[in-house]
Amino acid sequence: MTPRRPRDGDPLDREVDEALALANESPPQGPQPPGTESEEDWADAALSLANGRPAQPTRERSPDDTDGVREPDDADDADDADDADGIGGIGGMGNTGDIAGIADTGDPTRTDWVETALDLAREAAEEPAAVLDGQDHVRRRPEVYSRSRSSGSPTSEGTGTNGTRSRAPAHQTPAPHPKRTPGAPTPNPHPSMNAAHRSPTSWPDARAIAARAAVKEAAHAAPVLRPLSEVLGQVLAAPLAALTDLPPFDTSAMDGWALSGPGPWRLPAGTEDQGHQGILAGHGETAPLPDGHAVRIATGARVPPGATAVLRSEYGTDAGDGWLHASPAHPVVLGQDIRTRGQECRSGDQLLPAGTLVTPAVLGLAAAAGYDELPTVRRPRVEVLVLGDELLTEGLPHDGRIRDALGPMVGPWLRALGAEVLGTRRLADEADAVYAAVAESSADVVVTTGGTAAGPVDHVHPTLRRLGAELLVDGVAVRPGHPMLLARLARANRANHASHTNRENPGNPGNPGSAETPGNAETPERPSRPARHLVGLPGNPLAAVSGLLTLAEPLLRTLTGRPAPDPGPAPLAEAVQGHPRDTRLVPVTFRQDAAVPLRFNGPAMLRGIAVADGLAVIPPGGAKRGTEVDVLDLPWSASATEQPSHADQARQRTDRATDGEGISPQEGPA
Numbered sequence: 001m002t003p004r005r006p007r008d009g010d011p012l013d014r015e016v017d018e019a020l021a022l023a024n025e026s027p028p029q030g031p032q033p034p035g036t037e038s039e040e041d042w043a044d045a046a047l048s049l050a051n052g053r054p055a056q057p058t059r060e061r062s063p064d065d066t067d068g069v070r071e072p073d074d075a076d077d078a079d080d081a082d083d084a085d086g087i088g089g090i091g092g093m094g095n096t097g098d099i100a101g102i103a104d105t106g107d108p109t110r111t112d113w114v115e116t117a118l119d120l121a122r123e124a125a126e127e128p129a130a131v132l133d134g135q136d137h138v139r140r141r142p143e144v145y146s147r148s149r150s151s152g153s154p155t156s157e158g159t160g161t162n163g164t165r166s167r168a169p170a171h172q173t174p175a176p177h178p179k180r181t182p183g184a185p186t187p188n189p190h191p192s193m194n195a196a197h198r199s200p201t202s203w204p205d206a207r208a209i210a211a212r213a214a215v216k217e218a219a220h221a222a223p224v225l226r227p228l229s230e231v232l233g234q235v236l237a238a239p240l241a242a243l244t245d246l247p248p249f250d251t252s253a254m255d256g257w258a259l260s261g262p263g264p265w266r267l268p269a270g271t272e273d274q275g276h277q278g279i280l281a282g283h284g285e286t287a288p289l290p291d292g293h294a295v296r297i298a299t300g301a302r303v304p305p306g307a308t309a310v311l312r313s314e315y316g317t318d319a320g321d322g323w324l325h326a327s328p329a330h331p332v333v334l335g336q337d338i339r340t341r342g343q344e345c346r347s348g349d350q351l352l353p354a355g356t357l358v359t360p361a362v363l364g365l366a367a368a369a370g371y372d373e374l375p376t377v378r379r380p381r382v383e384v385l386v387l388g389d390e391l392l393t394e395g396l397p398h399d400g401r402i403r404d405a406l407g408p409m410v411g412p413w414l415r416a417l418g419a420e421v422l423g424t425r426r427l428a429d430e431a432d433a434v435y436a437a438v439a440e441s442s443a444d445v446v447v448t449t450g451g452t453a454a455g456p457v458d459h460v461h462p463t464l465r466r467l468g469a470e471l472l473v474d475g476v477a478v479r480p481g482h483p484m485l486l487a488r489l490a491r492a493n494r495a496n497h498a499s500h501t502n503r504e505n506p507g508n509p510g511n512p513g514s515a516e517t518p519g520n521a522e523t524p525e526r527p528s529r530p531a532r533h534l535v536g537l538p539g540n541p542l543a544a545v546s547g548l549l550t551l552a553e554p555l556l557r558t559l560t561g562r563p564a565p566d567p568g569p570a571p572l573a574e575a576v577q578g579h580p581r582d583t584r585l586v587p588v589t590f591r592q593d594a595a596v597p598l599r600f601n602g603p604a605m606l607r608g609i610a611v612a613d614g615l616a617v618i619p620p621g622g623a624k625r626g627t628e629v630d631v632l633d634l635p636w637s638a639s640a641t642e643q644p645s646h647a648d649q650a651r652q653r654t655d656r657a658t659d660g661e662g663i664s665p666q667e668g669p670a
Ligand SMILES: Nc1nc2c(c(=O)[nH]1)N[C@H]1C(S)=C(S)[C@@H](COP(=O)(O)OP(=O)(O)OC[C@H]3O[C@@H](n4cnc5c(N)ncnc54)[C@H](O)[C@@H]3O)O[C@H]1N2
Pocket: 001, 002, 003, 004, 005, 006, 007, 386, 387, 388, 390, 391, 402, 403, 404, 405, 406, 407, 449, 450, 451, 452, 453, 454, 455, 458, 480, 481, 482, 483, 537, 538, 539, 540, 541, 543, 603
């Protein structure tokens, strides 16, 4: 749907993109160009490469490699397979040991920029540079460029060998592009729809903007009181305070006898029969137990007044003579196996903070603590609009058409993030259809898929212009997913929007109607009531996942009242190549606490994310093996359902332990 053409953007981006597009299409030929002198020349280096002249230094060629073109069976191909676009970009960054046959050039800065240009080239390629054969073995398709590598790439953590650059830690704004003026302002986080060009927002900034975008709307949303059976997966709108002591009365922790004082103990007359049930759970208060007496009791039964301990049935002997004896191996300790009233909480104690995700365990605790209903944050209502004429909803791909992978995925993903999904609609690639669907949606958040780029049938931007939307994020410096966007829209108002219909000029993106410049289009509605938001996810499926985690997750987190997750750093099991300027999100799985990057991580692929535990945040420039990187949880991964953050939980666990809570020492191990 989106033709490859230079995007509107800063001239450097265009230059590089053009070079990279060429690099993927032109086999290298001819002599090598002279080495470039500085990082400033990196785009030129990319262009040189694109024009078929491998930049200095070159890969050391094996004796049988005479053509300079990498063939599938070139000596280093096997080791390099993971680096192929879409199949990894993993396992080589700054680690010459991973790459056989690469010369050490002694000019790391120079080589780095060549390297990064080549990485960009691979990333820009529509097809992965490796393919699967029928046996699921990765084979390399012939490369169209030669590459070089040096030891100590300066894109790696630290300063490399020349001390000129250091890797930005995760969650920090990436280092400015070398061609940007040092000290120049960072990209406007609220770029105008009319801006001459759109600078991508840094990935951490994009997440922060998305988290702040709906603060007002979240504050306006009144909590909803709902029965326990309906609130699983929602978020507590108020702290959960105990409505009762827990346990509400002194309770026997074991089946056995309630005792009073030291033994032996006299049993009630007529209880020699072992079938006698004694005090059962669920019974009201019983008569006081006199000193020196015992009575049979069941687990969970109310301990009679005067009882000083419970003796487990296996630790006592009823000889049938009316006396109970404790086994000498198990002397009775005062209070043993009695759960005292209020051991877990006193009425009024705060059990859980507002913002807690309602899990099955929370439902259980709430019920135990006396709740029939819970106050929860109103779930934001979300509508998913899937754009793309090429999409099929069933059967096998045919005639250039493919299955819609996002329709079945995005709604459930948003639901897992706490949204109420009103529905998923598939729309034709028609400007008016997209406009009408967005304009008339009653959802708090409209999530579109596809159509975010600048192709002839990419209708998201034109629709936002027609609606006078405010673009909060318009492109993010993240791979995949960089065309993602976040906009603020006025509330749907059918009468108002009807008057807008047919007034746009979708073919003229330079003539938009915008909140900032009314005049070319309708005067935008300025929201006097809570706004709604639109998240535009790119059409490439993994790029859409990137948009879900970058923009939808923080936006919905605010709207659902959840605390920010703790991404939890993990060491990388393998080096991961980075993008020179953008953050990369790479599916990973955990093995022995290390994040193992998964292959099949290309923008159009879901095979990696389908088996992933999370997405590793690879800072611009890449990350070496062993580097601690943040890993974003997927909404269904175990830690994502823990609320609040891991760190807070650990702190709370410590607090509880030091409060002496947990299993009472008297109760002993079960
Ligand atoms: N000239 C440029 N072209 C493109 C750029 C760019 O910077 N300059 N960026 C590329 C990137 S990166 C992405 S991502 C896509 C984003 O494009 P759109 O959001 O407009 O998405 P589409 O063009 O509609 O689709 C892209 C791709 O994804 C497939 N797709 C779309 N929807 C689905 C779906 N529901 N299920 C499965 N696959 C889907 C679609 O068929 C295309 O192959 O733009 C690039 N172009």
